[in-house]
Amino acid sequence: MTTNRTPAKKKAKELAKLLRTEQSDYLYLKSVFRALRAELEIAVPQKEVRLPEIPTEDNIRRFYQAVWNCRNFADMVWVKSFL
Numbered sequence: 001m002t003t004n005r006t007p008a009k010k011k012a013k014e015l016a017k018l019l020r021t022e023q024s025d026y027l028y029l030k031s032v033f034r035a036l037r038a039e040l041e042i043a044v045p046q047k048e049v050r051l052p053e054i055p056t057e058d059n060i061r062r063f064y065q066a067v068w069n070c071r072n073f074a075d076m077v078w079v080k081s082f083l
Contacts, residue, residue: 019032
């Protein structure tokens, strides 16, 4: 299904011409477009919030064991300096 839409660039120029007379600032434009989205019932997709993964006690124990048994002394000192 095709629609006869005005190209986005042309529509932006039309809106800019209307808004230019308002001498609008960022907050004004933000509120105008928020109201426009509400008027057109356009939902803004929300970014999914993911919690960080927490290592298990076993994972932590294995990590520390690997650090303490490390053969590369420089790596061992670097990791131990943060403990």
